[in-house]
Amino acid sequence: MEAKESYPVDVDAIRADFPILQRNVGGDTSTPGEHDDDTIPLVYLDNAATSHTPKQVVDAMVDYYHGYNSNVHRGIHHMSQEASVAYEEAHDRVAEFIGASGGREEVAFTKNTTEAMNTVAYAWGLEELGPGDSVVLTEMEHHASLVTWQQIAKKTGAEVRYIRVGSDGRLDMEHAKELIDETTKMVSVVHISNTLGTINPVSDLADMAHEVGAYIFVDGAQSAPTRPVDVEAIDADFFAFSGHKMCGPTGIGALYGKRDILEEMQPYLYGGSMIRRVTFEDATWEDLPWKFEAGTPPIAEGIAFAAAVDYLDDIGMENVQAHEELLAKYAYDRLTEFDDIEIYGPPGDDRGGLVSFNLEGVHAHDLSSILNEQGVAIRAGDHCTQPLHDKLGAAASTRASFYIYNTKEEVDKLVEGLDVARELFA
Structure with a gap:
C-alpha cells in the first residue's frame, strides 16, 4: 500500500468504511452473498457505473426502517412527522x-439522472418544442440524454443537432457557436463524458444558450460525485445526478431546476402527493418540489442520499477530485507505456476519473472476462454511448473508473491483467 501521504485522501480509513471491498471474488456465484474462501481480492474499477456504499449510508437506511418507517406528507402521527421532516431536510x-x-424548492428527487432528464423532456419539452425549434446536444451524450431528446423531437417536430467531438476527445466549440442559434430552445450537455472522461466547458455553453434565450440542461452524473459543483456558478437551468454513483443507494437521484422555470413547468406524472386539490373535473398541484414527486417517494433512499452527501463533504469534494485526477493520470500514464493500447479522450492530466481504452486484438468483452478472472472489475461495452463509439470506430471499449477508495496498486493490477490477455490471445 502506498503511504497515506501520497494520496489526497486517507484511503485506508475510507476503505474501512466499505465492507464490500474486503471480500474476495470468483468461485461459486450461484448463491448471492455466499462466497468461497479460495478466491482472490476484489479490485473494483467500475465506479462510473455504480460506486459502493459506506456503512454510514447503509446505517441511515437501517435507522429509518428500524426507527421511524412511515409514509411522508400524509400522516399526522409521530413517525410520519419524523419521516416527513427527515425527507424534506434531505x-x-x-x-x-x-x-x-433555493433549497428544497429547487431539487426534486427522481430515481436517477435518466428519470430527471425525462421529467424535463416531457414536462417542458412536449409543451415548449415544435417545428422550427432545435435542441442542441453533443456527440458524446449518454443515451439518457440523446435518446430522450431524440424521441421528444420526433413527437414535437423539433430538430436535434450535435456538437462535434474532435480527435482529441474535446468539443468543437466553434461548431457549438454555429449550432446554437435563435431556433435553439434547449442545450443538453454531459458535464463529464462517461466514455471519454472529457470535462466539458458547461459554463461557456450556458452563456451561448442564454444569449439566444435557450435553456441548458447539464448531465452531472459523473461530475457531482467527483468534484465540487455549483449549479449557480455554472448558471445551469437544469442539473441532474444519481445517488448510486456517489456513495448513495440505488433508485435515487435529483433534478435541480431554477425555481421560476420549475414553477412554470407542469408535471407529467400524476397521482398522490403531487396534488393540492382534486375535483371530478380538474386538479391543482402541490408546491415545489412535491408536484414532481408523484406517489410514495423513495423515502429511505432520499434520507440515505443526504447521508452520502454528508460522507463526501466530510472527506471534502476538493480532495475527492484531487484523488480522482491522480488515479486517472496514473492509469493513463501506465496504459500509454504500451503500443498495443488505444486510449480514448483527452490526456491524463485533463480528464475525469476514468479511462476508456482497447487492447489490440482483444475484444472489450473478452478483456473484461479475463480481468474478472484476475479479480479486476471493469466495464466493457458502449457505455450507453453507441453513436460516440460509432464515431470512434470502435464496437466497444474497456473502461476503468476510479473513486475515493481506489489505489495505484489497483491500477497496477489492471495493467498486470492486460499481460494475461496478451498471452491468451498471442
Whole structure:
C-alpha cells in the first residue's frame, strides 16, 4: 500500500468504511452473498457505473426502517412527522451540496439522472418544442440524454443537432457557436463524458444558450460525485445526478431546476402527493418540489442520499477530485507505456476519473472476462454511448473508473491483467 501521504485522501480509513471491498471474488456465484474462501481480492474499477456504499449510508437506511418507517406528507402521527421532516431536510442537504441557494424548492428527487432528464423532456419539452425549434446536444451524450431528446423531437417536430467531438476527445466549440442559434430552445450537455472522461466547458455553453434565450440542461452524473459543483456558478437551468454513483443507494437521484422555470413547468406524472386539490373535473398541484414527486417517494433512499452527501463533504469534494485526477493520470500514464493500447479522450492530466481504452486484438468483452478472472472489475461495452463509439470506430471499449477508495496498486493490477490477455490471445 502506498503511504497515506501520497494520496489526497486517507484511503485506508475510507476503505474501512466499505465492507464490500474486503471480500474476495470468483468461485461459486450461484448463491448471492455466499462466497468461497479460495478466491482472490476484489479490485473494483467500475465506479462510473455504480460506486459502493459506506456503512454510514447503509446505517441511515437501517435507522429509518428500524426507527421511524412511515409514509411522508400524509400522516399526522409521530413517525410520519419524523419521516416527513427527515425527507424534506434531505432535499435541503442535497440542494446545499450542489450550491442551489433555493433549497428544497429547487431539487426534486427522481430515481436517477435518466428519470430527471425525462421529467424535463416531457414536462417542458412536449409543451415548449415544435417545428422550427432545435435542441442542441453533443456527440458524446449518454443515451439518457440523446435518446430522450431524440424521441421528444420526433413527437414535437423539433430538430436535434450535435456538437462535434474532435480527435482529441474535446468539443468543437466553434461548431457549438454555429449550432446554437435563435431556433435553439434547449442545450443538453454531459458535464463529464462517461466514455471519454472529457470535462466539458458547461459554463461557456450556458452563456451561448442564454444569449439566444435557450435553456441548458447539464448531465452531472459523473461530475457531482467527483468534484465540487455549483449549479449557480455554472448558471445551469437544469442539473441532474444519481445517488448510486456517489456513495448513495440505488433508485435515487435529483433534478435541480431554477425555481421560476420549475414553477412554470407542469408535471407529467400524476397521482398522490403531487396534488393540492382534486375535483371530478380538474386538479391543482402541490408546491415545489412535491408536484414532481408523484406517489410514495423513495423515502429511505432520499434520507440515505443526504447521508452520502454528508460522507463526501466530510472527506471534502476538493480532495475527492484531487484523488480522482491522480488515479486517472496514473492509469493513463501506465496504459500509454504500451503500443498495443488505444486510449480514448483527452490526456491524463485533463480528464475525469476514468479511462476508456482497447487492447489490440482483444475484444472489450473478452478483456473484461479475463480481468474478472484476475479479480479486476471493469466495464466493457458502449457505455450507453453507441453513436460516440460509432464515431470512434470502435464496437466497444474497456473502461476503468476510479473513486475515493481506489489505489495505484489497483491500477497496477489492471495493467498486470492486460499481460494475461496478451498471452491468451498471442
